[in-house]
Amino acid sequence: xMEFDTVIHGGxxxxxxxxxxxxxxxxxxxxxxxxxxxxxxxxxIDAGNRLVMPGGIEAHAHIAQExxxxxxxxxxxxxxxxxxxxxGNSSFIPFAAQHRGQSIDDVIATYDARAARSxxxxxxxxxxxxxxxxxxxxxxxxxxxxxxTSFKVFMTYDMMNIGDGGMLDILTVARAHGxxxxxxxxxxxxxxxxxxxxxxxxxxxxxxxxxxxxxxxxEEAINRxxxxxxxVDAPLFIVHVSTAxxxxxxxxxxxxxxxxxxxxxxxxxxxxxxxxDRPGMEGAKFVxxxxxxxxxxxxxLWSHVRAGTFDSVSSDHAPYRYDETxxxxxxxxxxxxxxxNGMPGIAARLPYLFSEGVVGGHLSLQDFVALGSSNxxxxxxxxxxxxxxxxxxxxxxxxxxxxxxxxxxxxQHDSMDYTPFEGMELTGVPEVVMNRGAVIVEHGxxxxxxGQGQFVARAPHALRGPGHRVKELDPARNFGARIAPE
Numbered sequence: 001x002m003e004f005d006t007v008i009h010g011g012x013x014x015x016x017x018x019x020x021x022x023x024x025x026x027x028x029x030x031x032x033x034x035x036x037x038x039x040x041x042x043x044x045i046d047a048g049n050r051l052v053m054p055g056g057i058e059a060h061a062h063i064a065q066e067x068x069x070x071x072x073x074x075x076x077x078x079x080x081x082x083x084x085x086x087x088g089n090s091s092f093i094p095f096a097a098q099h100r101g102q103s104i105d106d107v108i109a110t111y112d113a114r115a116a117r118s119x120x121x122x123x124x125x126x127x128x129x130x131x132x133x134x135x136x137x138x139x140x141x142x143x144x145x146x147x148x149t150s151f152k153v154f155m156t157y158d159m160m161n162i163g164d165g166g167m168l169d170i171l172t173v174a175r176a177h178g179x180x181x182x183x184x185x186x187x188x189x190x191x192x193x194x195x196x197x198x199x200x201x202x203x204x205x206x207x208x209x210x211x212x213x214x215x216x217x218x219e220e221a222i223n224r225x226x227x228x229x230x231x232v233d234a235p236l237f238i239v240h241v242s243t244a245x246x247x248x249x250x251x252x253x254x255x256x257x258x259x260x261x262x263x264x265x266x267x268x269x270x271x272x273x274x275x276x277d278r279p280g281m282e283g284a285k286f287v288x289x290x291x292x293x294x295x296x297x298x299x300x301l302w303s304h305v306r307a308g309t310f311d312s313v314s315s316d317h318a319p320y321r322y323d324e325t326x327x328x329x330x331x332x333x334x335x336x337x338x339x340x341n342g343m344p345g346i347a348a349r350l351p352y353l354f355s356e357g358v359v360g361g362h363l364s365l366q367d368f369v370a371l372g373s374s375n376x377x378x379x380x381x382x383x384x385x386x387x388x389x390x391x392x393x394x395x396x397x398x399x400x401x402x403x404x405x406x407x408x409x410x411x412q413h414d415s416m417d418y419t420p421f422e423g424m425e426l427t428g429v430p431e432v433v434m435n436r437g438a439v440i441v442e443h444g445x446x447x448x449x450x451g452q453g454q455f456v457a458r459a460p461h462a463l464r465g466p467g468h469r470v471k472e473l474d475p476a477r478n479f480g481a482r483i484a485p486e
Contacts, residue, residue: 002025002027002032002033002040003027003040004025004026004027004032004033004038004040004041004042005026005027005028005041005042005043005437006025006026006041006042006043006044006045006394006437007023007024007025007026007038007039007040007041007043007044007045008023008024008026008045008047008052008396008398009023009037009038009044009045009046009047010023010046010047010048010049011023011047011048011050011051011052011398012047012050012051012052013034013052013053013388014051014052014053014365014366014368014369014388015053015054015366015369015374015387015388015389016366016369016370016373016374016375016386016387017366018366019365019366021036022034022035022036022037023035023036023037023038024038024052024388024394024396025038025040025041026394026437027437028437029393029394029436029437029438030384030390030391030392030393030394030436030437031388031389031390031391031392031393031394032390033390034388034389034390045398045432045439047398047432049400050398050399050400050401050431051365051398051399051400051401052388052396052397052398052399053365053368053369053373053388053396053397053398053399054090054369054373054374054377054385054386054387054388054392054395054396054397055088055089055090055091055373055385055395055396055397055433055434055435056084056087056088056089056090056349056350056372056373056397057089057090057091057092057093057372057373057376057377057382057385057386058084058087058089058091058092058093058314058315058317058346058349059092059093059263059312059314059376059380060093060239060240060263060265060312060314060315060316060317061080061084061092061093061094061095061314061315061316061317061346062094062095062316062317062318062319062342063075063076063077063080063081063092063094063095063114063115063317064076064077064080064094064111064114064115065094065095065096065097066097066099067340067341068099068129068157068159068160069159069329071320071326071329071340072325073318073319073320073326073342074319074320074321074325074326074344074414074415074416075317075319075344075346075414075415075416076114076117076415077094077114077115077116077117077118077122077453078117078118078119078450079413079414079415080092080094080118080317080319080346080414081117081118081119081120081122081453082119082413082414082446082448083317083346083347083412083413083414084120084346084347085119085120085433085435085440085441085446085448086347086411086412086413086430086433086441086446087346087347087348087349087350087351087430088350088351088372088397088399088430088433089120089346089349089350089397089433090120090121090385090395090396090397090433090434090435090440091120091121091122091123091382091385091395091435091453091456092120092121092122092346093122093123093124093125093150093376093380093382094115094122094124094125095124095125095126095127095152096108096110096111096124096125096126096127096148097126097127097129098126098127098128098129098130098135099129099130099159100129100130100159101130102130103134103135103139104126104128104135104139104140104142104143105139105142107126108124108126108143108146108148111124112455115453115455116451117450117451118451118452118453119435119440119446119448119449119450119451119452119453120435120440120448120453121385121393121395121435121436121453121454121455121456122453122454122455122456123147123148123380123382123455123456123457123458124148125148125150125151125152125182126140126143126148126150126151126152127151127152127153127154127160128140128151128152128153128162128170129153129154129159129160129162131162131166131169131170136169136170136173140173140177141173141177144177144178144179144460146457147381147455147456147457147458147459148458149177149178149179149180149380149381149458149459149460149461150179150180150181150182150237150380150381150458150461151170151174151179151180151181151182152181152182152183152184152239153166153167153170153181153182153183153184154183154184155167155183155184155185155186155187155188155221155224155225156184156186156187156188156191156221156289157188158188160184161188164224164228167181167183167225167228168228168231168232171228171229171231171232171234171236172232172234174234174235175232175233175234175235175463177460178460178461178462178463179460179461180235180236180237180261180379180380180461181229181234181235181236181237182236182237182238182239183225183236183237183238183239184239184240184289185218185221185222185224185225185238185239185246186213186217186218186221186289186290187216187217187218187220187221187224190214190216190217190220191212191213191217194211194212194213194214194217195212195337198211198212199335204335204336205283205336206276206277206278206281206283206284206286206287206336206339207273207276207277207283208336209276209283209287209291209336209337209339210273210276210291210292210293212291212336212337213289213290213291215242215243215244215245215246215293215297216245218241218242218243218245218246218290219243219245219246219249222238222241222246222249222250223249225238226238226249226253226258226260229258229259229260230258230468230470231470231473232473233259233467233468233469233470234259235259235260235261235461235463236258236259236260236261237260237261237262237263237311237379238250238260238261238262238263239262239263239314239316240263240264240265240268240290240314240316241262241263241264241268241301241310242264242265242268242290242291242292242293242297242301243290243293243297244296244297244300244301244304247262247264247300247301247304247309247310248304250262250304250309250310251304251307251309254309256468257466257467257468258467258468259463259464259467259468261311261379262309262310262311263310263311263312263313263314264301264304264305264310264313265313265314265315265316265345265349266313266315266345266348266349266352266353266421267288267292267316267343267345267420268290268292268293268297268298268301269298269301269302269305269313269352269356270298270352270356270421270424271286271292271420272292272293272294272295272298273291273292273293273294275292275420276291276292281328281332284322284327284328284336284339285322285327285343285418285420286343286420287327287336287339287340287341287342287343288316288318288341288342288343289341289342302362305357305362305363305371306362306363310371311370311371311375311376311379312371312372312375312376312379313349313353313357313371313372314349314376315345315346315348315349316342316343316345317344317345317346317349318341318342318343318344319342319344319414319415319416320340320341320342320343321415321416321417321418322417322418323417326340327339327340328340343420344412344414344416344418344419344420345419345420345421346412346414347411347412347413347414348407348412348419348421349372350372350397350430351405351407351426351428351429351430352421352424352426353368353371353372354368354399354401354426354427354428355426355427355428356426357371358401358428359401359427359428373385373386374386374387379461380458380461381458381459381460381461382456382458383458383459384456385456393435393436393437394434394436394437395434395435395436396432396433396434397430397432397433397434398430398431398432398433399428399429399430399431400428400429400431401427401428402427402428403427403428403429403431404425404426404427404429405425405426405429406423406424406425406426407419407421407422407423407424407425407426408422408423409422413446431443435448435452435453436454438452440452
């Protein structure tokens with residue numbers, strides 16, 4: 001008889017493809033057996049009347065990261081990972097940000113030291129803002145060899161924007177090495193033009209943040225980013241899509257075979273720009289970019305979630321406190337462009353998606369697992385995560401699908417002083433969360449210890465599907481010219 005460290009028994013197993021009653025046997029941090037019934041186990045966890053699912057993978061979070069203006073978020077890798085775990089996540093991929101003049105080697109060394117406190121497994125998406133020849137030809141390939149197989153670029157913010165030419169250089173390197181390029185797609189000049197017009201008219205309260213970043217700014221930038229990626233046939237991931245038009249572009253291009261992935265976030269499904277109009281400066285809590293939109297856009301985004309336009313729903317956790325260390329680092333009586341940009345949400349992501357998605361009738365259980373875990377594992381090369389199968393890491397979340405709770409700040413277990421989801425009544429609670437077979441959260445209690453998370457070296461992205469071949473880069477059409485991307 002096979003010996004198990006732990007057996008989870010009596011539950012309903014849910015993956016991105018199927019649901020079945022069964023037991024899971026765990027040994028040495030891995031799943032080693034699935035069966036209708038398993039005996040034994042040094043520890044037996046009764047999952048009767050519960051859903052047993054892969055642990056969530058948070059693929060978009062800002063943890064212990066300075067902004068381009070030097071503001072450090074409130075959560076380090078200890079508090080951020082604890083908050084993620086209480087939200088049903090067993091691993092995450094925060095960003096490691098390069099600022100102008102920094103080497104990629106130094107960035108990785110800095111984040112390795114910070115991430116050593118994590119209670120869950122982790123990797124990084126690099127943020128690249130200074131794509132010099134040395135970065136492109138030497139430093140990034142070293143990072144890829146280590147298993148950091150994704151990075152992010154910006155089309156907005158003066159200190160982050162690398163321009164279209166920089167994006168083409170990045171995308172070419174990414175394709176050659178099997179790496180995913182993520183992009184924050186907003187038209188920088190449109191936003192700056194709107195900011196100037198609003199400032200001239202004296203319209204600087206938080207409510208005008210949403211107006212300053214028009215839907216067209218996102219839609220144009222998504223279309224341009226996709227066009228740049230198609231030129232070199234490189235895979236592209238559009239982060240935090242907030243508009244119906246942007247989602248429609250993603251849907252159209254995916255159907256056409258473009259190597260394209262995308263996400264939206266709970267805040268765009270749950271909140272509207274009316275939150276920015278709260279009394280005094282309360283609206284500052286809801287300043288994020290892209291901004292919150294209107295109810296009509298919410299409905300359109302839910303339609304795209306149901307239709308499969310998005311590969312994931314990620315938190316974009318950006319924890320800036322409602323005080324002088326965060327939102328008001330530049331003072332309290334300030335125009336909206338000087339308010340720190342971002343909202344927390346790492347612990348709320350999966351509970352919100354389960355309650356409003358599954359219980360609300362938008363999603364199946366399989367959809368929930370795909371959007372919350374399995375798709376991120378597949379796209380970002382976490383080959384041992386995101387599933388329930390022999391050989392996979394025993395990263396598991398046991399959910400009570402009928403339990404209800406009210407969202408509160410205390411329930412987020414982060415270092416913030418507010419949650420934008422305060423007071424929401426949600427159905428569905430992750431009661432037990434495991435990382436590599438170790439219980440890290442159990443019925444509201446933290447069982448993990450600081451630093452038990454491990455770095456996950458991720459696999460290169462395997463190109464699938466037809467992609468897009470530009471005629472002018474096809475040697476067969478161009479008199480033998482060898483100019484196609486390597």
